[in-house]
Each structure stands twice: as structure tokens, then as C-alpha cells.
Amino acid sequence: MSKLGTLGARLHRGEVGYDFVKNRKIWYGISILITITAILGLAVRGLNMGIEFQGGAVFTTPKHMSASVAQAETYAEEASDHDAIVQKLGDGSLRIQIAGIDTGKSDQIKDALSKDLKVDPEQINADLVGPSWGEQIANKAWEGLGIFMILVVIYLAIAFEWRMALAALVALIHDITITTGIYALVGFEVTPGTVIGLLTILGYSLYDTVVVFDSLKEQTKGITKQTRWTYSDIANQSINGTLMRSINTTVVALLPVAGLLFIGGGVLGAGMLNDISLSLFVGLAAGAYSSIFIATPLVADLKEREPQMKALRKRVLAKRAQAASQGTPEDAEDAAPAVDDEPEDAAPAVVGPRNQPASRNRGRGRPSGKRR
């Protein structure tokens, strides 16, 4: 920990600060590449939609079946006149998928199967899905996604500013595209569980982004009053400052999901737990990446286009050039703007203790280190 702690300290002091913003073109490039791959994967391979999206039935037998997969397949095909896919799960139970059958016909098939496989029909789990059910779930999910995006953009635009809202939205779309792209490329089956996982990424991805933005907003207050840092510099500091937290959060969020994935995949073989945790796992990783490498640099990019920030950048660069040519440390002069700022802050404090809270509030996010 002390190693990590020191790393944290160095990150915090900007000693190790990796310049995320400066190298943003690389990250943008990587992301665009991944996104294009994802879209290509979606277009070419398409998603492997589960039975829930086609309509059909999934029967799961009790554990420890003696019948082989091939046998069960024959039985199922005989019973249904449709192609059947049979998997043997980890605990010896059989999972029989039959696409395209009517919900009404399924009881017959179930009875026939139970006879062939010599199990009590009441012991067979059945999941019967009408052809429009998956579509309905997906449509509702899209609807939810749309509403959520609109609301969250409005909220972020109010709580922060529109640039951040836009950047967060881009990061969100980025995460979802990547996750679905991976599903297409690897060929994982898409089930309602996947959709749930995907929708959770929404919250998580933004959650991460919001934490970085919050710190960015705090630090850039009064940015125009100094000439030492450009917006990009501070954005970079924000990322570096919250990096420890981002890493910790991502690890802590991934651990339970990993537990789910392990149990879902290892013990149950297949099912809801597995589906949710798989898409969550992929999405969380993408979300952590995008909040650091995409969202914040994007805000910096957008922000630097503001005339105010352009002017600031000019001043900062001029100053740096001057300092470099004179070879004098800039810090001495640098204190000046901070001091300019101070009276505002300090004045009420002089008036008396009662006013202190106000000053504290206003002072939040301002240079007040001196008053410590």
C-alpha cells in the first residue's frame, strides 16, 4: 500500500502526472479504431441474439441427466419439428433451446420431452417466449436509454456545463458501442440479462465520469485569474488527482462482478447471472477507460475553444516563454494572482466569526491553502 500511497502522493503532486490531455489524440485514435472495429463487427457478424429475441422455448432438465446431448437433440427435434440446440451444463443438466415455436405448442413439446428423457414434466424448467417479447424488452431498453440520456445531459448541463454533458454523452455512447461490439465479435449470446447489464453501465460509466468532472469543475473555478495553467493543464491534474480513486472504484466495482461471473459461469453454467455480469464486466472496464481517456480530454478540447480560455492559453504560454528566456523561477510572480484573489476571500473572515461560514462556502474551490 505504501507504494501505492506514494504513487498516489506523486500523482497528487503532479510528479508522475501522466499527460492524458496532451496525448489525447492517441487515445481518440485508439477509441475511434475500437469503435470502428465494434461497428464493423456489428455490421458484419451481427449480434448473436438469444432465444428471447426470436421467440421459442428453452427447457432445462434436472441435474445429472443420463441422456447424451445428441440424444436429447433428436428427441427435441422430433417433438417440435424444429431445430434444437442442446447444451450440457456444468452440473449435468441439459439446456434445450428450440427457436421459433409457439408458446401454445410448448406444453406438448415439454410433455414429449419429459417422456423421452424419462423425467417428470414438473421437473423441467421451461422458458417460453413469444416472438415479440425480446423485441419489446429491447425497445423498452432503447426507450429507457434515450430518456436517460436526455435527462442526464440536461442534469449535467445544469450541474456542470454543456461541454461536460456533451463529453459525458460521447463517453457513454463510446462505452455502449464498445460493449455491443465485443458481443458481436466474440459472439456472446445476447439475452435480456445482457440488456440489463448494458443498462447498468449507463449509470456506472457516468458515475465515474461525473467524479472526474466534479473535481475538474472545482479546480477550474477562477481559472482566468491566474496565468500559470491552461485549462488543459488543470484538466490533466484533475484526471491525475482522481486517478487513485478511479482505479480503486473500478477495482471495487469489478470485484463483485467478477464474483458473479465466476459463480454464474462456473457453477450455474449459463443464465441470468452470467449474462448480466459479463456485459457489466466489459462495460465497466470500458467505462473506466472512457472517463479518463475520452471524456475529460474532450472537455478540455471543447473548453480550449472558448475565447476566454484561448486568451488564457496565450497569456500562459507567453509567460512561460518569458520565464524560460529569463531563466528566473516563475513562482514568485505567480503568487500574485492568488493574492489578488485573496481579499475577496479573506475580508469577511475579518469581520467576525459569524460570517465565517459564508466565506468558507465561497472559499470552497478557491485558493485558501494559505489560511490553513
Next chain:
Amino acid sequence: MPWPPPGPPGAQRPEREYEKVAAPKKGRSAGAQSKPWRSLALILIAIVALTGGMFASGNTTPRLGIDLAGGTSITLRAVPERGQESAINKANMDTAVSIMERRVNGLGVSEAEVQTQGNDNIIVNIPKGTNSKQAREQVGTTAKLYFRPVLATEVSGAAASPSPSTSSSPSAGASGGTGDKAGDKTGEKATSTGSATPSATASPQGRAVTDGLKADATPSAGSTASSSPKTSASPSPSASSGSGGDATAKLQAQYAALDCTKKDVRATAGKGVKPTDPTVACGQNSQGQWQKYLLGPAGVDGTDVKKAQAVFNTQTAAGWTVTMEFTSKGAKKFADITGKLAQNQSPQNQFAIVLDGNVVSDPYVSQALTGGNAEITGRFSQEEAQSLANMLSYGALPLTFKEDSVTTVTAALGGDQLHAGLIAGAIGLALVVIYLLVFYRGLSVIAIPSLLVSAILTYTIMALLGPAIGFALNLPAVCGAIVAIGITADSFIVFFERIRDEIREGRSLRPAVERAWPRARRTILVSDFVSFLAAAVLFIVTVGKVQGFAFTLGLTTVLDVVVVFLFTKPLMTILARRKFFANGHKWSGLDPKALGAKPPLRRTRRPSGPAAGPVETKEA
């Protein structure tokens, strides 16, 4: 190594004094913080109250969903009739739910629950141990309500089989049944509540029964003519007249053979008959006997009923009655049919209200009922009246229900899934605890109890929500709870990292905590709000499994805020006074040296690099 270097014991004192003096100055935001014990007591009371409530109500475990407990879950989607898309509304869906409840529970299913979800879905959950097939059939059938004239009726199972005297026309059977036990009628009576009654009674008295019913069967005449455009394709005259004789004979035989005391017979009687054809049906009379009916073609469609409600009639001392209001078209049809019925002898002055092929009521008519309002009187109890009113309203629903998904989970698989979910949760929690221990060391004393408090609150609230709002814990909900471990832990991480930042700035712990809190608080609130927003949108928009997930996510997000504010922060404040933490013990997780804090010297701006800039102190 402790940092700052421990001074002589006396050196601790001044700092405590400082806190005491400083506290009042902190004003508003410090109000709650300066009394950490109060918050802790509050949350303790909440836990005790919730746990107590849980044990008192006897719901010590959350109610399990079908996928964890085993059973059958059916999702139905309402499909409106063409041109009536607006029919999918809350009132209609609620009526449909109550009717389905009646049907499912008619199977003797214990605790089957029917509820609406989203705009147009109805979920029927049937616990294990019931015949899921039968339940599905009951739920899946389309409910239709018709008003049909009674041609003949008798107590079923009685030996007497009424033989029709003629069979040349559909209505002829009616005259054959005329002599049937009139006394069996339930004593319900339909009267008009409209003002137009007097004029209607003036209809010609001498008109024959057969004529009236004949007219019903042929589209060319009176009442059916107006109803035929409403009910599917209008029957062609040739069809009804040509095959009429045959069909009637068959129907007569059917009626004669019908034994309503048998359950399976009841279920199949009159199935698949067009509303424009005569049919047979079963019903229960007021004495609880099963009665069979031979019924004429539907005179009024359920969709013609605009509104029906149970009313306690104080004026006529009739007790509970059911009032019906018809649409303008329905009013006309109803006036026609009752006008005809009123002239008949019992039982042919009765009309049967047929729901799903079962006669739910068979009031007799003494006069033509015009004006679009009618009242059914009888010796109803309040419940009966309300149930009849409900059924009548249901008939007005221009909705059919489509089976969208049926999931049958055996108890064995349900148990397995619950087990797996719990193990996954335990593993996840254990991993998080280990990570927190390694990374935050002493601070885990705060983090782990916070997680525990969160877990206890979540569990008790879930257990209590079962009976309160019918919340059932399903697999996605378990997933949501596991995922929420991350969100809850993140709040501590934000807070702890802020404190560490402050310590790196060279502050001692207590000021560091107080300074870190307002910033951490804002971050936590903003990010939790986003998370809650996602959960809320999902909950409102989606159906089924997604909804269960969204619910737990939202619940745990709210609890996260509660726990951080009322537990984590106060506990941190209290522990910050302990030497172990305040001195930055090596194992406290707050060792300034390990964190790489700046020396406690007063401000040396110069060497500290970029971070010493004017904005630097605000860093996260």
C-alpha cells in the same frame, strides 16, 4: 511511523481545545457534524426499528420471486382492438387484473399474484405446486362479455331434459324451454334507471317470443343489425338460415347433455362460439347450485357497456345494486333486447351476462329498459355487487391479452439460483473487504461496518417491502444488490481519498476530515444522483426482470447516501479523535509519511512543483 511525530502527551491537549473553539465557527455545515453520536444513534434506531418491524411482522426473509422460489411467471401484453389504442389505460388494466385474479384464484391457487407492469403488461405469478398448464389456459384466454337472452335454463345434474318442440329456427328451441323451472332464476332483476322508461313499456304486448328471438338471429332485423358491425364480421344471412336447423339441433343435444357440476365440462362449455350464434353455458345461482343455460345470440356486447359500478341503493331499500351505463349504441341495443324480453315468460324474460363462457348473472326484465342506464337488483352482498360490476366493466375492455413469455422454474433450479446468487454476493463482498483491508488498512474499521450497515438496511427493507408493496426478490434484483456493493464502497473511497489528499497537504487528521467532507459529500451526491436517475428511468420504462434490477439499484443508491451521511462520516469524525488515526499510525491507512505528505513546515511554495499552484489546494 506515526506522523506528525508524537509530541509530549500534553501536546495533544491544545489541539483538542482548538477543535472545541473551532466548532461553533463552522456554522451551518458543522451543525450535524459536530454531533456525530447523534447521527450514529439515529441510524442505530433506524436499524433497530426496521429489524424489529421485520420480526414483528414475521417477514424475516424477503419474498422470493418465481425464479428463485420456483413457480410459473406469465407475462401478458394487452393488445387493443383496432382503432381503440387509447383503451390501454390504467383503469382498464386494473379491471383486467382484477378479473384475471378472479380467474387464477378460481383454480384454488394460493397466493397467485397478478399485477400490471409498465403500460401494457400484466404479470401473473403462480407459485410452485400448481398446475401451471391449467393456470396458463385460464389466464391466456380472451375474456369477452356478452348479454345473451336466456332461452332455457335449469339446474344442472337434474334428470329433466327439456326437449325442444321445434327445431326449424334457432329460436325455436326457446319455446321448448319455456316450461323449465322458472323458480331457479336468481331473483335478480334489471330495471331502468333512466327517465325514458314509461314510453318503452308501451311496446306491443302480443308479439311472440319466437319472433323476437328470430329477429335476433338474422342480421336483417332489429337489435342484431345494430350490433353486428361491432362484433367481428357480420354473419351472412344465408349462413344463419341455411345451417340454422342443424346447428340448433346440435345445440339442443349439447344442452341436454351438459352437466355443469363437472369442472372440466364447465371449462369447455360454449367455447369458441361466435357471439352471433346461440350457445350453451353454465353459471351458479344464488343458492350455489350449478345451472345450465341455453342462450340466444348476443344482443349486447360487453364493449357497449360504458361504465358499471356497485351502488348501495338507499331509496328503494334494494340494498347493493349494480348500475350500468351504456354507450349510445349500446343503449339502443339494450333497449331493444329488454323490450323483447320483457314480454316473455320466465325464464325467457331473463338475459344472461356471460363472461368467458360462464353466466355470471341472469337478471330478468320486466320492462324495456331505455335511456342508456340500467340497474341490476338482487340480494347482493357488497362483495357480490362489486364483483359483478367489475366483470361488467371488464366486458367493456376492448383488449385482448397475448402471452409474451412464460417461465416455469422448478423449485430445485430456483433454489440453486438463489444459492448461487448468495455465494456470488458473499464472494464479491469478501473480495471487496480484502481489498479495503489491504488498501485502507485501519480505515476498514469504518468501511466494513458501513458496508454491513448498508447490507442490513437493504435486507430489512427488502423483507419489509415484500408484504408492503409486493416486492419480490428475483435474480436480477440479487444482481443489482451485488453490483451495488461497488457503488456503496465507492462513496467511502471518494471520502477516504479526499481525506488522504488533505493529509498530503500537511493537515492533521481532524481538520483534514472536516475539510474533505464537504467536497466528498458533493461528489457523492452528484454521482449517486446520476446512478439513481438511471435506476429510476429503467424502473419506469422497462418491464419484468429489468425492473427488479432497477429497483434494487435505486434502493441501494438511496441507502448509500443515507449510510454515508449518517454512519460513515460521523464514525470517521469520532475515530479521527482516536490516537491511532490522529497520529497516523502505520496501520491506520492514514500514515502521512506513507501517503507522501508534505512536511508540516509552513508553506514552502517553491519546491512543491505544479501542485503548489494557486488552484492546487482544491485537488481531489
